[in-house]
Amino acid sequence: MTANLLVAPLIQTNDSVLTLPGLFAAMARGEVTSFPALRPHQRPAWHMFLVQLGVLACSGQDGPLPEDEATWHTNLRNLTSDFEDDAPWHLVGEDDSKPAFLQPPDPGGVKWSQVATPDALDMLITSRNHDLKRDIAHDASPQDWLFALVNLQTMEGFGGAGNYGIARMNGGSSSRAMIGLAPVQPGTAIVDPSAWWRRDVMRLVGRREGLSGPALLWCLPWPEKQMLDLATLDPMFIEVCRRIRLQEGQRGLYANRGTSKAARIAAKEAKGMTGDPWAPIHLSEHKTLTLGEQDWSYKLINRLLYGGDWKVPDLATPTSDENRMDMALVAEAFARGNSKTDGFKSRVIPVPKTVIKSMLGPKPTEFSREQVETIESVDRALRDGLALIAAEGDYAKRGKAEYARSQPARDQFARIADAAFFPALWEKLGHTTEEARNVAHNRFTRQLAEAARAEFERAAPAIPCATIMRPRAITRGRVAFEVGIRKIFEELGIEEKEHV
Numbered sequence: 001m002t003a004n005l006l007v008a009p010l011i012q013t014n015d016s017v018l019t020l021p022g023l024f025a026a027m028a029r030g031e032v033t034s035f036p037a038l039r040p041h042q043r044p045a046w047h048m049f050l051v052q053l054g055v056l057a058c059s060g061q062d063g064p065l066p067e068d069e070a071t072w073h074t075n076l077r078n079l080t081s082d083f084e085d086d087a088p089w090h091l092v093g094e095d096d097s098k099p100a101f102l103q104p105p106d107p108g109g110v111k112w113s114q115v116a117t118p119d120a121l122d123m124l125i126t127s128r129n130h131d132l133k134r135d136i137a138h139d140a141s142p143q144d145w146l147f148a149l150v151n152l153q154t155m156e157g158f159g160g161a162g163n164y165g166i167a168r169m170n171g172g173s174s175s176r177a178m179i180g181l182a183p184v185q186p187g188t189a190i191v192d193p194s195a196w197w198r199r200d201v202m203r204l205v206g207r208r209e210g211l212s213g214p215a216l217l218w219c220l221p222w223p224e225k226q227m228l229d230l231a232t233l234d235p236m237f238i239e240v241c242r243r244i245r246l247q248e249g250q251r252g253l254y255a256n257r258g259t260s261k262a263a264r265i266a267a268k269e270a271k272g273m274t275g276d277p278w279a280p281i282h283l284s285e286h287k288t289l290t291l292g293e294q295d296w297s298y299k300l301i302n303r304l305l306y307g308g309d310w311k312v313p314d315l316a317t318p319t320s321d322e323n324r325m326d327m328a329l330v331a332e333a334f335a336r337g338n339s340k341t342d343g344f345k346s347r348v349i350p351v352p353k354t355v356i357k358s359m360l361g362p363k364p365t366e367f368s369r370e371q372v373e374t375i376e377s378v379d380r381a382l383r384d385g386l387a388l389i390a391a392e393g394d395y396a397k398r399g400k401a402e403y404a405r406s407q408p409a410r411d412q413f414a415r416i417a418d419a420a421f422f423p424a425l426w427e428k429l430g431h432t433t434e435e436a437r438n439v440a441h442n443r444f445t446r447q448l449a450e451a452a453r454a455e456f457e458r459a460a461p462a463i464p465c466a467t468i469m470r471p472r473a474i475t476r477g478r479v480a481f482e483v484g485i486r487k488i489f490e491e492l493g494i495e496e497k498e499h500v
Contacts, residue, residue: 002090002091002092002093002094003091003142004086004089004090005019005020005089005090005146006019006021006077006089007019007073008142010091010141010142010143011023011146012037012143013026013031013032013033013034013035014034014036015031019069020072020089021070021072021073021075021076023050024050024054024057024065024066024069024072025066025067025069025072026194027193027194027198028064028065028066028067028194029067029194030192030194030198032193032194033185033192033193033194035193037141037144038147040344040346041151041344042122042148042151043332043346044155044176044278044333045150045151045154045155046147047193047196047197047200048154048178048278049150049154049238050197051197051200051201051204052236052237053238054197054201054205055201055204055205055208055236056079056211056215056216056234056236056238057076057078057079058075058201058205059205059208059211059236060209060210061075061205065198065201065202076089079215079216082219083098083099083219085098087099087100088100088216088218088219089101091142091145092247092248093245093246099219099220100218100245100246101146101149101218102149102153102218102238102240102244103149103218103240103244103245103246104219104221104240104243104264105221105222106243106245107221107224110258110259112256112257113257113258114255114256114257115254115255115257116254118140118147118148119140119144121148121149121152121244121255121257122147122148122151122152123152123155123156123157123334140252140253142253145246145255149244149246152242153166153218153239153241153242153244154166154168154176154238154239154240154241155176155334156241157169157171157172157173157334157336158172158173161259162259162261163242163259164241164260164263164264165241165263166241167230167239167241167263167264167265167267167270167272167274168239168272168274168276168279168288169272169290170271170272170287170288171268171271171290174272174290174336175289175291175292175333175334175335175336176272176276176279176333176334177278177279177280177288177291177331177332177333178279178330178331178332179278179280179304179313179315179331180196180277180278180315180329181199181315181316181317181322181327181328181329181330181351181356182195182196182199182329183195183196183199183325183327183328184325184326184350186325186326189328189348191348200277200315203277203315203319204277204315208236211234212234212235213232213233213234214228214234214237215233215236215237216238217233217237217238217239217240217264217265218238218240222243222260222264224261225262227263227264228264228265228266229265229266230266230270230274233265235274235275236275237274239264239265240264241263241264242257242258242260243257243258243259244256244257244258245258271286271287272287272288273286273287273288277313278316280310280311280312280313281310281311281313282309282310282311283311289310290336291333291335291336291345292335292336292342293342294335295335295345295347296331296347297414297418298417298418298422299372301329301331302372302421305359305360305368306365306369308365316329317360318356318357318359320357322356323353323356323357325353326350326351326352326353327351327353327356328348328350328351329348329349330346330348331345331348332344332346349422352426352430354430355429355430358429359426363429364425364429367428367437367441368421368425370441371421371424374441374444374448374488375421375448377487377488378413378445378448378449378452378484378488379410379413379417380484381452381480381481381483381484381485381488382409382413382452382481383403383406383410384480384484385406385456385478385481385482385484386405386406386409386456386459386463386477387402387403387405387406388402388473388476388477388480389460389463389465389474389476389477390402390406390463390465391473392469392472392473393469393472393473393474393475393476393477395476405463405464409455409456409458409459410455413448413451413452413455416451417448417451420444420447420448424440424444424447427440428440428441442492442494442498443498445488445489445492446496446498449485449488449489449496452481452485453481456477456478456481460477460478
């Protein structure tokens with residue numbers, strides 16, 4: 001079995017199993033709503049791969065995307081016209097001296113090690129194997145190997161000597177972050193994969209005239225110690241960072257994995273800035289985002305969209321005509337550490353169609369700053385009140401240890417504030433009068449105060465305090481908290497309880 005992706009139906013969708021050209025045609029017609037075998041952590045790599053390949057296949061063409069399989073078949077074959085046998089599209093190569101799909105040719109002299117399952121080949125590395133168990137997919141199908149290959153070759157970081165990472169991130173312990181706007185299925189917050197793919201492909205194709213350099217990098221020879229010059233590659237290049245060759249054995253497919261003495265692309269100086277249209281770029285430090293150990297909190301997304309230090313990714317920026325359907329802001333990446341990941345991080349934020357056109361710019365920047373300041377004020381009141389309990393009601397004894405006692409309650413409050421942040425921001429953006437925006441912000445503030453008060457009451461009894469001093473500590477802590485909350489509402493010029 002060679003499994004030529006151009007002619008073999010291997011990719012399972014919601015209602016059929018398709019070839020790669022057939023998949024593109026079905027997505028162009030809007031028929032694909034899911035990939036049942038795709039694992040959640042593989043979604044960003046799969047989407048970006050399909051977009052990049054779709055753009056490359058349609059570069060230099062005008063008009064809508066083709067909706068027939070034959071045209072896509074021709075377009076994809078044209079990308080590998082030097083290979084009449086379609087070797088670069090074969091999942092299993094017949095000749096190791098030629099490329100196979102996402103598998104560069106064997107240069108000879110490579111020491112290979114066998115990988116039995118696609119999940120063992122996949123890039124997911126966790127310190128304790130907790131997030132997703134590995135090396136268990138022994139009854140795997142060819143498409144499982146396909147998804148694992150795409151994830152590994154286009155998302156992986158540095159994995160020790162001879163195992164180099166991709167060029168499209170800022171260093172081997174960084175992340176290839178994907179942040180983009182995606183259409184959702186009507187009446188839901190579920191991303192529509194076909195509409196998302198069409199949107200991104202059409203946005204990118206419209207900026208191109210044709211190929212500007214090598215693009216399918218697995219088709220190129222990979223001599224030992226020789227790296228490709230980033231500047232010579234097409235901006236939409238699809239890279240391969242590891243030496244992999246799939247084989248067919250008595251029990252099905254397996255992989256041979258080898259090391260290399262240098263990274264595939266000389267891109268260290270670029271710090272991830274490779275033209276990736278989903279990547280946030282720091283404007284002064286000239287590098288792409290590293291997710292690190294953090295999550296996609298409102299604080300991080302607020303900094304990326306409204307902080308002023310980051311360039312918003314091209315595909316996270318709405319166009320002038322994107323106001324006919326609800327969308328979602330999709331933020332996904334692996335939080336990577338030293339030769340491990342801290343897990344796959346994903347956040348999907350619904351964006352109503354009424355605010356899509358206005359979601360970036362001076363107004364949302366102002367509104368978001370106002371909300372951040374309010375959250376910080378309420379959090380400070382919660383912190384000070386609980387710390388005073390830990391200090392046995394003695395204001396002079398509040399120190400680092402006492403403030404630390406408030407952290408669990410503050411963490412829970414932060415989760416509530418995080419969930420409320422963007423709905424409140426969109427509500428304010430949707431109003432056309434200052435009065436309506438003030439009412440919305442006041443409602444947001446009351447919601448935060450109520451959540452903080454609930455956390456205070458939940459946390460207070462559990463904070464260690466001498467029994468004899470607890471009545472005083474609780475009373476003074478509660479007073480300190482309430483004074484802090486009252487001050488917030490006084491500054492807004494309203495009462496905490498809303499009169500109706």
